[in-house]
Amino acid sequence: MMNVRAMEIGVGIFVAAGLAALLMLAMRVSNVSDFSEGQGYTLTARFDNIGGLKVRSPVRIGGVRIGRVTAISYDERAYQAVVTMAIQNKYDRLPTDTHASIYTAGLLGEQYIGLEPGGAEKYLANGGEIKQTQSALVLEQLIGQFLFSKASEGAKK
């Protein structure tokens, strides 16, 4: 039988390799600095059409990710989609007249919420609502409008 010291070294290497692999998965593969859901403060925004936006879609400002979509629901009275997002606590200086739009990363990429800060003196607090929103661009509608305008041009001639 092998002596105890060699076995202990072997087990030590095994445990160290396992922990190193876990550390790599945590630090290198996933983004550990990314905050988890539940942290940060929440904002809501109402959209007429959210397109392909999903829970966990990113919220960006100036291209920098500052939060995530945490919930999407539908308001039956206003006939609008209500998007709840969590914003990291360090980004707490969003003016009250911030503008929220739904953009697509690339032509067919994932959709995300892009924020553009306004000029108001006051800042949005936890539970605040972004009033000015712009719906997602739905490609089918766009193509439909384009064809329609082409057809009407043809009719004028």
Add this chain to the structure above:
Amino acid sequence: MIVVDWLQRLGRNALFFLQRLGRATVFLLQVLAGIPTIIMQPRLLLWELYSVGVLSLAIIGISGLAVGMVLGLQMYTTLVDFGAAQSLGPVVALSLVRELGPVLTALLYSGRAGSALTAEIGLMKATDQLSVMEMMAVDPLCRVVAPRFLAGVVSVPLLAAIFSAVGILGAYFVGVGLLGVDAGAFWSQMQAKVDLHADVYNGLIKSAVFGLVATWIAVFEGYDAVPTTEGVSRATTRTVVHTAFAILGLDFVLTALMFGGI
């Protein structure tokens, strides 16, 4: 008459299955009761961790590397058609961390270590070593089974993490080294898509459950084996087959629970 005979066989098999499941559950509870004693004496764990964990490192590492490299190659050839080769990192990382790492590790573990556990305990029973222990007032469940069980449960999540990490490095080697995907995009897209809680932690929970189930089946089959040469050989086969069924079935259930909502 044939139908009645068939029904009788079905009923007998069902009762037999339930009886075994009941025995296995009682057995598991008895083993769990022995675990505090093992934690007080970590010496008993050392040899088991060595034979279950350390000796499995080679097969886990090599399989992880091979799976990662193949995954990288195959995904690249498909993704490049859509001009989405940059997504190689997240695709490989998500499939390894969520599914392939835990599942393949558990299957390899049951072939490499689970079958050995069954054969060892079964032969101890066949050669009356377990009865001798009982005669000496040493509880074989506590002394023989519990350390093996604990070593298996501890080892599998670590092995799965090693599998995933090595696999991602393999995909990095093929994708970035050989096929020319941009290294920055590979890592940054991966970090943007892989979530620590939703993906890495859930993968770990999965592999912990698989480790528990695979080791449970292995030690139970050994302890429950018919104490003959043939009985031990059959028990060893059953360990590998039943573990594969249990892992693949459980994987679907766990995936549906963890990722079904997203």
